Amino acid sequence: MPMDLYQLLRTCTSTRRLRSLHALLIISGRIHDVFFPTTLINLYSRLSDLRSAALSFSRTPNKNIFSFNSIIATYIHHGLPLDAGYCFKSLLLAGPRVRPDEFTFPVALKASLDLKYGKAMHSLVGKLGLGWNVFVSSSLMRMYSRFGAVRDAEKVFVEMPERDSGAWNAMVSGFCQNGMADDAVRIFSEMVTEGVRVDRITIASVLPVCAPLDDFLLGVSIHVFTIKQGLDVELFVSNALIDMYAKLGSVESARQVFDDMLDRDLVTWNSIIGAYEQSGNPRTALQLHSEMQRSGVQSDVLTLVSLASAVAESGTVRSGQSVHAYITRRGWEADDIIAGNAIVDMYAKLGKVELAQRMFDKMPVRDVISWNTLLTGYSQNGLANEAIEIYETMEQHEGITPIQGTLVSVLPAYSHVGALQKGMRIHGQAIRIGLHSDLYVGTCLIDMYAKCGRLNEAIVLFEQEVPRASSGPWNAIIAGYGIHGHGEQALSIFTQMEQERVKPDNVTFVSLLSACSHAGLVDGGQRYFQVMQSKYGIRPAVKHYACMVDLLGRAGHLDAAYGFIRTMPIEPDSGVWGALLGACRVHGNVELGALASKFLFEIDPENVGYYVLLSNMYAKAGKWDGVNDVRSLARRRHLQKTPGWSSIEVNNKVNVFFTGNQSHPQYEDICKEMVILLAKMKSLGYVPDYSFVLQDVEEDEKEHILSNHSERLAITFGIMNTTPKTPIQIFKNLRVCGDCHNATKFISRITEREIIVRDSNRFHHFKDGNCSCRDYW
Template sequence: MDLSQLRACTSTRRLRSIHAILISSGRIRDVFFPTTLVSLYSRLGDLRSAALSFAHTPNKNIFSFNSIIATYIHHGLPFDAGRCFRSLLLAGPRVRPDEFTFPVALKASLDLSYGKAMHSLVRKLGLGWNVFVSSSLMHMYSRFGAVRDAEKVFVEMPERDSGAWNAMVSGFCQNGMAADAVRVFSAMVAEGVRVDRVTFASVLPVCAPLDDLLLGLAIHVFAIKQGLDVELFVSNALIDMYAKMGCIEGAQQKFDDMLDRDLVSWNSIISAYEQAGKPHTALELHSEMQKSGVQPDVLTLVSLASAVAQQGNVLSGRSVHAYITRRGWDTDDIIAGNAIVDMYAKLGVVELAQRMFDKMPVRDVITWNTLLTGYSQNGLADEAIDVYETMEQSEGIRPIQGTLVSVLPAYSHLGALQKGMRIHAQAMQIGLHSDVYVGTCLIDMYAKCGRLNEAVALFEKEIPRASSGPWNAIIAGYGIHGHGKQALRIFSQMEQEMVKPDNVTFVSLLSACSHAGLVDGGQRCFHVMQTKYGIRPVVKHYACMVDLLGRAGDLDAAYGLIRTMPIEPDSAVWGALLGACRVHGNVELGALASEFLFEIDPENVGYYVLLSNMYAKTGDWDGVNDVRSLAKRRHLQKTPGWSSIEVNNKVNVFFTGNQSHPQYENICKEAVILLAKMKSLGYVPDYSFVLQDVEEDEKEHILSNHSERLAITFGLMNTAPKTSIKIFKNLRVCGDCHNATKFISRITEREITVRDSNRFHHFRDGICSCGDYW
């Protein structure tokens, strides 16, 4: 019985019988045999026999320990490997870890301090000279984010082979230092170090973060020259590189060229199509993959979850979820769990997202972000904020960029300035306040919470402005505050600074122009967008244009644009026309727009209200009743209007005609006094905003019970004289209330700001900043 006989053994059964012979012949007492058996059992996947063989090894030497440690590592059991390593340390002075032990044993380190202890042991034993040991140390450091320590090991190595260089490249890459990774790679090539497949697999992933397709192509060519592009790992990395650079053809080409593909190849190409917005192809490739006999893993399913989310198919979503659950991945794998939360959130079924979230045994910051974003993007700002505040209470979870980017819009939406400012402070603490994405959200938040000056200051001094995001935010900010000319000025500055506008820029610009009545400016933008920047208008741009033309009174042009637009108008377009008809009293065209709206978006009560409003204004009570009964037949209820005001850090919410506020009686008394003063200055109630066919007295009462009026009166009573008052209204401010507020600002010498669902109105000394144009 010698080594070659043992090596030839390819079945567990045969190996066991040899094992038995070795025991009966007594040769098992030679440490060589049981140690070899450990490796052989391990290779055949028989972990139990390997462990037994190790346990029964007499006079274990370093080979015995190295074999069993490697066995556990290769079977994904770092904990057991660590246990064996510790018993090696306790085995006495005769057996000591050697240069073969550490490369494997280091994989068992669970945290940085454990790894550092291993490193000092390496130093004590004088094993740092070995390239395998040192590269493993580098790998360990990189794994725990201590890439600088890895670099130190690298620099101090007496000699470096390709493996060491590769470890340095991937160390930088895994820690997001793509530029350094490329630097090391170039140095490696320059110094004539042999590159191998691992080099290419390590360096290719840096191209995407650097957004450098040329680099990727150059590396690809270099790999071809080395004859390494056909290697499986390299091919897979190439597929991914092309996919991430948005070059789906390149990815597909590489995939087609491959002779044999593994799971990673399939996963990469599936994810490539999913991320290219082609979920259908992704799903097709998945079935092809199964036909070719490759079984999906967690990552396959993660891509599928995103694909079905994109398709908007809840049923497919549920079946993907069921598949993941059947495999037990939903609770075992945090990424799979997160993917399910994300999938349901994107499908708009936040309840299921929340249910998955609740079911997860472990959650990380991505889990929280995903749920938070889910609520935020489904318009549930309150819930999003709840999630954020609960997250803050949970131990070990610290917000990251994505967290702030998700929560800030929720505060913007609610106009919660104080809370938004708290996030600003947190961003400063974690050094994210001048991050472009966070900064853009901060600009948006300040603008939408009424602090345009702060928004401008951030834009001017704090936030990098090489990309369109911050520009779009500040343009939109000027827009909702009615400063259309400023918005246009910023846009020409943007052109001067050579920042490329995108379609969002033009949505912001057009709506800024429409709020300010800048018809010419808006039309110029609409033109420039197409001719100079080659941006084809989407339906949102048309909605802005219809709004712009319509509100300025050119209803014919607005309707003409709708009729000639090359894409199907949606509810926003017809809604803009209807709104303009309301302002300019064109009942006929308004009724026409409504017909489309009741068809396209039958659930939106706002349109029914607008139309009945128009009929009411002309005294056409039959028309009012028709619209109302239509809404009733469709079981629609008017969205309750509410206004809120923050006084002494407490938010007071008022509903129209709502009498539940503790100060309601006093507010009414105050309102009566105020109304008398207003009338003496010439205020005349505009009853056309009353939708009920009732007596005039009653109409006056209804108007002064509008939520914004209650909130303003409450504010006057509960804040110091001369201080300004800020009100938020969920719908558009009522025309009569708008007029009334002008009088109130004059009588009380107060500055009153009303943010409605559309824009800001700043009232001061009887004038509104919008110039009564909104």
Template sequence: MLSLLKLAPICKVKLALRVLPLHQCVHRPFSAVANSIALTLDDFENKNKAADFNVLFRSCKSVDVAKRLHAFLVVLGKAQNIILSAKLVNLYAFLGDVAFSRSTFDQIQRKDVFTWNSMVAAYVRSSRCREALNCFNEFLSTSDLRPDFYSFPPVLKACPNLIDGKKLHCWVVKTGFEQDVFVAASLIHLYSRFGALDDAHKLFVEMPVRDVGSWNAMISGFCQNGSAAEALDVLNSMKIEGLKMDTITVSSLLPVCAQSGDMTSGMLIHLYVIKHGLETDVFVSNALINMYSKFGSLWNAQKVFDDMKVRDLVSWNSIIAAYEQNNDPITALGFFKDMQLIGIQSDLLTVVSLASIFGQLSNKKNSRSIHGFVMRHEWLDKDVVIGNSLVNMYAKLGDMDCARIVFEQLPVKDIISWNTLITGYAQNGLACEAIDAYNMMTRCSNIIPNQGTWVSILPAYSHVGALQQGMKIHGRLIKNCLYLDVYVNTCLIDMYGKCGRLDDAMSLFYEVSRETPVPWNAIISCHGIHGHGEDALKLFKDMLAEGVMPDHVTFVSLLSACSHSGLVDEGQRCFDVMQREYKIRPSLKHYGCMVDLLGRAAYLDKAYNLVTNMPVQPDASIWGALLGACRIHGNVELGKYASDRLFEVDSENVGYYVLLSNMYANVGKWEGVVKVRSLARDRGLRKTPGWSSIVVGSKVEVFYTGNQTHPKCMEIYEELSILTARMKNIGYVPDYSFVLQDVEDDEKEQILMSHSERLAMAFGIISTPPRSLIRLFKNLRVCSDCHNATKYISKITQREIVVRDSNRFHHFKDGFCSCGDYW
């Protein structure tokens, strides 16, 4: 056995190292393996066959194997060898165990520059920058040795800021190491890392000799600062000098192609990759997957992934994120399961994707497991991104209480944390909470709002009709000369439109860039909710004339605009054009608009046919639209059918019970009304609280239905009593079918009177000068009885009253409403 191993090739030793139990390496030192290693060592020390020994080091693919080799070196008395000991420090760092590197390092009695360099580099490799710098300082203060040009690249990499970087740079210049290509590349990288691209470029230009690494350092510097054009310029000069892109050039460039939307350059680089066989590099393939994912080209991303021979965690994270970010959480989840199956451990970024996947899937159970997983690993303290993704996950599940709890627990909150919270509130219809959160954020001095903040707070302001606050933001953006992207501008257009300033919305619309459908959709929608269907159609024509491609949102805005204005033929034409010319498959939202459009215009049969022939399963909004139409046109039979279907899919929305009750009442079927009431009572309804807001002075006042805590409560109810009496004198008859509670008529009258829109209106009347205009906002659709009452109130008080509900604007004047009771 011994003699066999003596002559055996190095691979037998490698095998033995992998399978030998550790204690055998320590306690039976002169085994065959030890002898064989001893022989290899002899060769190594005699400089004859050093290559064999390097092979041995390289073959250590895990800390365990490294420990066995280490144990043999100890018993062979070679652990203090100046080269071997430093190699062990390196080896442990490569295998990800910097603690072992350090303990090995500490045991080395005689340390030379190589030893110290190895330890500093080991820390840098493990992203322990502070320890790396401490170690470097220890090196300077405890030894008589001077750093060499190998010392600087790792130290420059660990440098935490530009000031220290500049000091190091001076030192490098003094020692003359600036001429070294490795050191120079590190300096270029350092300057770019802190955004000092001019300094980086100056260094680069002044270099007497440049290798591919130097070019790469400059290109990646521009890339990481998002300067795609400059990066491509440098690339061109590099080509002119006859140098070829390598895997590092390519993997620096691909992300900026994605960022700047330059698909052509991205695909050209992919062709280059294929031609030069660079796709075997994991970094390159990973970067390609990410680029294609950002372009929404999942087929290409998948192809690259499938063709990979070796995949790492980043590859899996990338393909999971690709599907997750392109709205295919199911496939993304499939990849996650495959990844688990082959035993790859998730990291933080995997979990970020998973949180988004379960949020998209509304999977509460798995979402909680993800939360638990994060807590067990204490990742909430490790990185703010993971916490933000949990806040976002709960917001998507509609569970803002949990979202808030996670948010409060974040040890560090950045601007994204705040934006996520604000958006979460706003998108769950909790505009007031969104505004509160925004106000809290403005009190944090270290948080600077960004585009994302405006995009989340402006819709909240539009939602409650806080025009003045919205204008304050607009003013702030103009004053600070902030560049407004198309989304912020669109939010402003939407805000002005929804706060009743259609003219301001239009003038802003004509000022902004209109190359994408985004601002068009907003302005079309604004005209729709104002009941200006013809104008909405005209804008759509203008949009096509300017060569802007409509998307699915355009048609939702357009169809609902037609619906609000009773433009049946035009609506049907749009629905047809959308599918035929623009190949947009109708979503539930489009079908909802169509059912609404046809139903309200009394084409109940057509609406019913559409619902039954839809290729997608109708949801509550579809049946609700049909029920609403049946109520208007008194079709009890179809209404009953629609409500039965409706309660199968959503039995908890109190609004639908009100509709049904009102439908029975309108045709005098009182037993139906009673039945609906008891049904609603039995089911213990979850009621969406109705609220209305009004701006008086600069203050937004919010009234909930039945509110009795307002400081002016007494005066409000008194005003309402007086108004009700006067309304009755000129013909107002309360419609009790909107009251689901089973109580006496006078109590029902009280309930109607305490509807939030009436409280807000009465407050407006007593708080503003006579005959001035009143603007109200209601979170739900305005109730029919309140609509009717408002007509009378506008006549009695001789005021214009503008009510914006969740659906559209109602402009009351002199006893009439602009919607012509068609809403």
């Protein structure tokens, strides 16, 4: 009996057994039974034996539509749309006896690789009169949605003679996948009001739009709805709920759903691990991963990507390397670009930029995110010049267009080194790709213009371009006024911010307090330190305390500053003591300076800047024992001075000078020019101040050291390479040395140049032998 044979075939669990039964069918001649070829294709397909399936198909003498449908489905299910498309074409050429039917299209449509092909399929459906079938029409809708043609999908939906839940679902997910969240929700509500049966697929399709809409209430009401319908027990639904709650910021609700689940699959675990990782609980994420392993669920590449992010936030380089090794072992780093990017990001966040770079170099394919990740890695590890280099290399690679994140990463690097012309080029780029009014890009542009000395451009952007409903742009412009010494304007911007009801955050007050400090507005600073707490409920962080110490100290209230530190409810850090030490240096209070140094040498013993400051103070006061003590302490601790560097942008090229670095091609010429300048300066009364030389060397060597300071090299280079009497703008990574500060005053007078120096602290505008800077050295 043939039925017995079919049943026997269906019980095959190995392709070997199936093949021997197949041979038996051929020998016995039973293979000519019309049902066998199709059954065999389907069974081989189920056992993933594509070769045998294809062979059965090609050996079928009179192929009927069942055989065609099965072989097409086989290829689609095994991810081979090209082969499926080929079979579909041969079906069309097979003659009038076999034609595609309503079973063919739902599968065959998945083989369409572009909209044009899909539209041809649609017109074929019309010619064959198959549009009445819900499966066919829903599949057409999915095809259109896949290529972004949601309106065409909607047309099919509207014109369908009858619609089942699947058709409605196709409409909901079509809108969702094309980012049309409002329409998706609209269709979903229509479904409910028209009494169409909502199933787990509807829910799993519509839940992901709650997060982009930022609509927590919608999410909760859908959740309630699923409970009423008894759909909350469905795995897909629960998984989507976890993700929805996590993305809307409620990890607790996500956890509640997770805890209530009876079955969990890989997606469940990935979602909850991702939820904790994204919400700043990397440790919990790592714990959950161990729990997942204990419950016997195998990780996939998505798990590892979340794990890499969690390790980046809280892990060690060791655990980072084991995540990396796991990904390599599974072969994911070669064929998953996201996994590669995650590793680059992880190493960069762990401070291992070399390892990040090595991973980046190894990646076979890179996208714009890969470049962004590496760029941000350099930038956030303080390697602005390297970040810039990466950006410029990226620009030379065709086919990579910068996105928001690219500009947001590269602009601070340009701000950092004071590369105005390059920054302006990015501004142009932002305009071209329509991102110049973007909140984040705009904020970075404001910051860039302010830090590159163009406060006016920053103001224009703030006033006219950038959306100002959130604190970011306000913080940037307040800080901009601050570093340029315009404290009053910074305060008035803050007043305006309050009037426009924009909520200030902790960054706002850091900017505001430091603006007060630079401008000597002691009362204002103290008032806003109170306002921050009483009116806005922001508890001062250590950064705010450092600003206050700076504010009091700079203004000469050294004892008040010290008293303020004594009453701090939190542990003062190096920023706080450093502010006090800096103030002591300015006002010549050696004892208090020594006290501050004592703390600094404990908290931050590697930072050589503090040793330099203290030594300078002793030198200025003529306390040579003190100088020697500090120097030998620094030597004992094997401290090397942070390499100081200055940069100047000439003809769109950034020239970087390191202190004492003689490798610049024009070094010889710069030295000659410097000798001439120095003679003129001395004739006008310039006397080198050797207290700024930490090295223990002879006097004439000291003069050589001072004139090899990076800022001096950069300024001289600028004088030689720019039009006479035009302004010169320099950037220095550390604070400008006091002797260079004095020297620059003379240089500005001799060369009749305006010289603008931005150092790690503020702007100095030198003009006619004076400096705008309120601090004295």
